[in-house]
Amino acid sequence: MKGNTVFKRSYNQCLRQLAGHPIGAALPSESEFSQLLDVSRTTVRAVLASLAKAGIASGGVGGRVLQRHPLATDYFPDMQTLSAGAAVERRFMEWILQGDFRAGQLLNAAELARQFGTSTTTIREHLAQFQHFGLLERRPNSAWLYKGVTPDFAAEIYDVREMFELRATRNFIELANDSPPWRELDVIEAEHRALLANIDTEYQSFPQLDERLHRLIHETSGNRFIIDFYDIVSTFFHYTYRWNRSDEKQRNTIALLEHLDYIEALRSRDQRAIDARCRKHLRTARATLARSIAFGPFRVPSSPVGVSS
Amino acid sequence: MKGNTVFKRSYNQCLRQLAGHPIGAALPSESEFSQLLDVSRTTVRAVLASLAKAGIASGGVGGRVLQRHPLATDYFPDMQTLSAGAAVERRFMEWILQGDFRAGQLLNAAELARQFGTSTTTIREHLAQFQHFGLLERRPNSAWLYKGVTPDFAAEIYDVREMFELRATRNFIELANDSPPWRELDVIEAEHRALLANIDTEYQSFPQLDERLHRLIHETSGNRFIIDFYDIVSTFFHYTYRWNRSDEKQRNTIALLEHLDYIEALRSRDQRAIDARCRKHLRTARATLARSIAFGPFRVPSSPVGVSS
DNA sequence: CCGTGGATTTTTATATATAAGAGACAAAAA
DNA sequence: TTTTTGTCTCTTATATATAAAAATCCACGG
Numbered sequence: 001m002k003g004n005t006v007f008k009r010s011y012n013q014c015l016r017q018l019a020g021h022p023i024g025a026a027l028p029s030e031s032e033f034s035q036l037l038d039v040s041r042t043t044v045r046a047v048l049a050s051l052a053k054a055g056i057a058s059g060g061v062g063g064r065v066l067q068r069h070p071l072a073t074d075y076f077p078d079m080q081t082l083s084a085g086a087a088v089e090r091r092f093m094e095w096i097l098q099g100d101f102r103a104g105q106l107l108n109a110a111e112l113a114r115q116f117g118t119s120t121t122t123i124r125e126h127l128a129q130f131q132h133f134g135l136l137e138r139r140p141n142s143a144w145l146y147k148g149v150t151p152d153f154a155a156e157i158y159d160v161r162e163m164f165e166l167r168a169t170r171n172f173i174e175l176a177n178d179s180p181p182w183r184e185l186d187v188i189e190a191e192h193r194a195l196l197a198n199i200d201t202e203y204q205s206f207p208q209l210d211e212r213l214h215r216l217i218h219e220t221s222g223n224r225f226i227i228d229f230y231d232i233v234s235t236f237f238h239y240t241y242r243w244n245r246s247d248e249k250q251r252n253t254i255a256l257l258e259h260l261d262y263i264e265a266l267r268s269r270d271q272r273a274i275d276a277r278c279r280k281h282l283r284t285a286r287a288t289l290a291r292s293i294a295f296g297p298f299r300v301p302s303s304p305v306g307v308s309s
Numbered sequence: 310m311k312g313n314t315v316f317k318r319s320y321n322q323c324l325r326q327l328a329g330h331p332i333g334a335a336l337p338s339e340s341e342f343s344q345l346l347d348v349s350r351t352t353v354r355a356v357l358a359s360l361a362k363a364g365i366a367s368g369g370v371g372g373r374v375l376q377r378h379p380l381a382t383d384y385f386p387d388m389q390t391l392s393a394g395a396a397v398e399r400r401f402m403e404w405i406l407q408g409d410f411r412a413g414q415l416l417n418a419a420e421l422a423r424q425f426g427t428s429t430t431t432i433r434e435h436l437a438q439f440q441h442f443g444l445l446e447r448r449p450n451s452a453w454l455y456k457g458v459t460p461d462f463a464a465e466i467y468d469v470r471e472m473f474e475l476r477a478t479r480n481f482i483e484l485a486n487d488s489p490p491w492r493e494l495d496v497i498e499a500e501h502r503a504l505l506a507n508i509d510t511e512y513q514s515f516p517q518l519d520e521r522l523h524r525l526i527h528e529t530s531g532n533r534f535i536i537d538f539y540d541i542v543s544t545f546f547h548y549t550y551r552w553n554r555s556d557e558k559q560r561n562t563i564a565l566l567e568h569l570d571y572i573e574a575l576r577s578r579d580q581r582a583i584d585a586r587c588r589k590h591l592r593t594a595r596a597t598l599a600r601s602i603a604f605g606p607f608r609v610p611s612s613p614v615g616v617s618s
Numbered sequence: 619c620c621g622t623g624g625a626t627t628t629t630t631a632t633a634t635a636t637a638a639g640a641g642a643c644a645a646a647a648a
Numbered sequence: 649t650t651t652t653t654g655t656c657t658c659t660t661a662t663a664t665a666t667a668a669a670a671a672t673c674c675a676c677g678g
Contacts (some may be wrong), residue, residue: 039672134533224443349640
């Protein structure tokens with residue numbers, strides 16, 4: 001009744017660790033594993049027991065030893081390592097992005113539970129998350145209203161994002177050049193330049209860099225509301241990135257250059273320049289999103305599911 | 310297994326309606342009641358049946374009639390009209406404000422469920438709300454971290470609030486003088502003046518006026534994130550208002566005057582003046598809160614409950 | 619004493635169960 | 649027809665049940 005996803009995730013993680021050990025090497029103690037995998041010792045013991053049963057590690061007391069290297073088939077499928085709740089969130093976001101729901105549509109928890117193959121408890125608990133995203137509105141004792149990823153949504157999220165990011169830069173430039181955030185900025189800038197040098201082949205790794213830069217800035221605000229909001233932005237973009245991949249290389253190159261300008265402005269500590277560069281970059285990003293929303297991100301609904309309006 | 314709080318709330322609401330009818334008057338139809346009370350006809354029917362059983366309305370077909378006026382004892386206690394979830398939220402907030410938790414403390418859902426006398430399902434689902442408030446942090450597969458109503462919390466919430474409110478005023482002053490928000494502002498201003506005239510006896514009704522003014526401004530932003538955030542601010546202040554009632558009359562008078570200045574600035578549509586007045590008012594409010602947090606809002610914990618760190 | 623591993627107790631995540639409430643349909647009344 | 653009410657079905661809110669994971673406790677070997 002609880003799904004053993006923690007076990008499976010830990011097991012896989014453990015296999016990855018072990019792949020690097022030589023056969024016959026002594027394994028870490030249970031508590032060391034527990035720290036390493038960031039799970040309880042209870043789970044570690046379950047993993048080690050399984051490992052022994054699979055003949056990967058010798059079981060028993062006094063000296064656990066690696067017996068053979070893990071094979072690809074030893075791993076659990078990644079799908080099974082997501083908790084029921086996380087799976088609901090992911091599937092829901094995917095349905096949204098595939099256009100399975102229409103703006104204004106009423107969704108009912110019972111039907112979603114059936115369609116997602118989980119219990120209503122899980123649905124209820126995790127759908128609440130999307131309320132916070134501004135994508136759902138709860139009607140007490142009734143269905144949920146899906147508000148849609150509309151141009152309005154994009155405008156509202158970007159308005160707040162811009163306010164927050166500009167505010168965060170004010171804190172950022174107060175910090176000393178050798179403070180951790182500035183160090184991290186150095187690293188990020190270097191990676192930008194490295195990526196730019198290989199943009200033809202590597203352009204797909206831009207989103208991670210984008211996430212790191214903006215998160216760094218938001219986080220130095222030290223304001224939990226700003227940071228929480230960036231989590232929303234980040235998740236949302238993680239999913240929407242796939243919508244429109246036309247001109248991907250070109251768009252990423254432009255964004256990369258805008259980032260470098262933005263970083264340069266930060267270094268200058270000239271608030272006016274920072275505002276200008278930041279705004280410019282966000283305007284570009286906003287336009288890209290708006291374009292995605294305006295035409296094709298949503299496929300024609302394969303079948304109007306989860307409906308009840 | 311579901312608590313009939315909707316029924317009880319509707320029943321009470323219905324009694325209040327009926328109090329104004331003359332004996333023998335014909336009652337509205339089921340569907341009319343349904344619209345009036347904003348509940349399903351199913352609930353209305355349950356209420357009407359109860360009403361008949363209590364001898365307040367005649368039952369049966371063709372012409373339901375008021376038979377006697379409801380007495381105070383006919384009403385359900387207000388306490389029972391809160392859904393389990395709403396009750397959890399309220400009680401939790403009260404515990405926080407009474408200092409039953411310490412910042413940094415770990416709360417576990419099982420124990421809270423026992424202490425609040427509800428199921429863990431309800432606790433889990435509604436505690437998530439306070440994550441959004443920035444008061445709790447969820448540790449997957451583990452307890453919740455209570456982050457505390459600290460000076461930091463106050464600073465962060467006010468920073469965002471100021472940003473949002475200033476932004477909202479920019480939309481506000483774009484609207485025509487005869488648009489609904491400005492009409493509402495006229496009404497609110499009039500009520501401010503009325504309150505000011507009777508401040509000696511009526512000062513306790515200031516918080517409602519405060520809520521109306523600020524909500525009006527936030528709502529005209531048309532940005533769901535700004536409006537949602539104001540819900541947080543509003544709930545938080547609703548509870549914290551009770552912390553420190555010293556100088557209440559004086560503080561409310563000052564705030565009232567600040568509001569009038571702020572409204573005047575809005576009418577001038579001079580952004581500079583608006584910013585100044587708004588900031589000034591928020592600074593006062595922030596200082597009041599900071600003072601409450603700094604000393605005694607938290608009583609010495611009567612007993613360290615819900616602990617598990 | 620320390621860390622290590624075994625066993626036991628609690629707590630969490632999630633499914634299932636069920637009463638209250640919403641909504642749909644049909645018959646009766648107007 | 650249009651409205652009102654009776655009946656039935658489906659959904660939501662919430663409690664309970666239970667497997668998985670965490671936390672705690674304990675004994676043992678250094």
